[in-house]
Amino acid sequence: MNVREDTVSTDPWGRVDEDGTVYVRTADGERAVGSWQAGEAEEALAYFHRKYDELAGQVQLLEQRVKGTDLSPAQAESSIVKLREAVAEAHxxxxxxxxxxxxxxxxxLVGKRREEVKQARxxxxxxAKAVKERIVDEAERIADETTHWKSGGERLRQLVEEWKAAERADRVTEAALWKRLSAARTAFxxxxxxxFAGLDQQREGVRSTKERIxxxxxELAASTDWGATASAYRELMQRWKSAGRASREVEDELWNRFKAAQxxxxxxxxxxxxxxxxxxxxxASAKEELLAEAEKIVPVSDARGSRAALRGILERWEAVGPVPREQRDRLEGGLRKIDDAVRKAEEAExxxxxxxxxxxxxxxxxxLRSSIAxxxxxxxxxxxxxxxxxxxxxxxxxEARRSWLEEAERTLAEFS
Structure with a gap:
């Protein structure tokens, strides 16, 4: 054996005995961790110290990962178990x-982290439950109430996207809320x-009505009974407006036919x-001259003479005959004003x-005077x-009778 028999280790954590066995000191006593067959005892201890440093480095790295990263509690615990086994059996x-x-x-620390993660979850x-309940409540309102089909359908699609983007609730709640959301979409x-089925039926009825119109x-398009036919077209227009609307294509086609006939x-x-x-x-030219002649009558100073003059003008007016429509109202209105002026003069006379x-x-x-006295x-x-x-x-x-007397005296004065 190459290790000296008198080798005595002064290292507080281990020693090398005479046969080269390397021991580590623990709270439970010494534990053999290896054998060193060549070289000095210090070299043996240095080698096994490096093994310890490697193990300590792994523990330090795990500490850094747990404290400084988002390492999950499960991963951290798995790493701790492996390192704990490595330390317990470390050479x-x-x-x-x-x-x-x-x-x-x-x-x-990981236990606390696990509890924090659990609480956060x-x-x-x-x-997530509150968000998805809000989504489902709105979807159910749309399904039950709205008649704005386009915007309602678009909003339901948006709610589904909001559902997908939201966090997940627990499985039971998630399933129950999704079932309600699906039912709301189906009901809508x-x-x-x-x-739209009822609308199609209604529009079909409108189409039949407007086809008759x-x-x-x-049938009236070739009529020469101008007055009666014009009235008939006005009535047809009222019926057209009251009938409602058919589909756009039918409406346009029927309207074009109606307008063409009209x-x-x-x-x-x-x-x-x-x-x-x-x-x-x-x-019209002749009546213009007659109107100019009639306008000379006013202001009326001789009611009887003015009436006689106007009567002669009216006889000639009727003898002239009709005038163009765009001039008729002006000419007739002008003569009527003169007739009104003569009539008022006659009434006053x-x-x-x-x-x-x-x-x-x-x-x-x-x-009234007697009553006042x-x-x-x-x-x-x-x-x-x-x-x-x-x-x-x-x-x-x-006071009242004096007011009446003033009015009565004005009336009497008109006869003087």
Whole structure:
């Protein structure tokens, strides 16, 4: 044997005996960790110290990973178990108890980390449950209430994407909420399908109604009964508006047919009226001259003479005949204003010359004056007697009758 028999180790953590066996000192006593058959005891201890340093380096690296990275508790615990076994069976010389203590501390730290992760996971699941309950509640409202099918369908698709992006709740809650979300989407799809099926049926009815309207319009397109046919087209238009809407393609096709028939009639009518209006231009010129002659009557100073002059103008006016439509209202309106002025002058003249009306007006004035005189006498007596209530009533009655008297006197003055 090459190790000296008198070799005595002074290392606190191990020794090499005479036969070259290397021991490590532990709390439970010495444990053989290897054999050294050549060289000095210090070399043997140095070699097994390096083995210890390698093991301590692994413990330090694990400490750094646990404290400084997001190493999962499960991975950390697995690494601790492996290192704990390595320390317990280590062929190394050093403070193995210190390494075990560091691993114990790591185990405690990882336990706390596991609890924190568990709590964080529970918190995340609680928050995920709240988020997904909100998603499901909104989906169910859309399924039950909305009739905005396009925006409702788009929002449901967005809610599904929000669901996928959200954290996961616990499995039971996740399954129950997903079932509700799926049911809401299905209910919405059924309501939308039923709505459009009913809409298609309704639009089919509208199509039939409007086809009948178009058929009537096309039958009238060649009519020359201008007045009655124009009224008929107005009625058809009202029926068209009241019928509702068919599908876009049908609506456009039927409307084009309806408008084409209507345009054919009104264009033909406009052409006839234009030709007629051109032939009536001379009549308009004649009526312009008659209107200018009539305008000289106003202001009216002689009602009887003005009426006679206007009567002659009206006879010639009727004899001239019709005028173009765009001039008719202006000419007729101008002559009507002159007739109104003459009529008002006649009414004023009749009123002034009516003896019965004048007598009634005079009688009214006389009665009011007599009534006022009687009330003034009553007022004087009430004032003398100090009857305040009677005084007030008499004064109010006198004031009212004086107001009536002023109006009656103005009426009487018109007869003078």
């Amino acid at each position: 190394a010389v050093g403070d193995l108890a210190a390494l075990t203590g560091r691993l114990d501390a790591l185990t405690e 529970e918190q995340a699941r609680t928050e 799809a059924k309501r939308r399908k039923a709505y 178009v058929a009537e319009a096309e 345009d054919q009639f009104f264009q033909a009518r406009s052409a006839v009226f234009a030709e007629r209006d051109a032939s009536l231009a001379a009549n 009749w009123k002034r010359s009516n003896p019965e009306a004048r007598a009634r007006a005079q009688s009214t004035v006389d009665q 009687q009330l003034e006498t009553r007022l004087a007596k009430a004032q003398a007697a100090g009857r305040a209530k009677d005084v007030k009533e008499a004064e109010e009655a006198i």
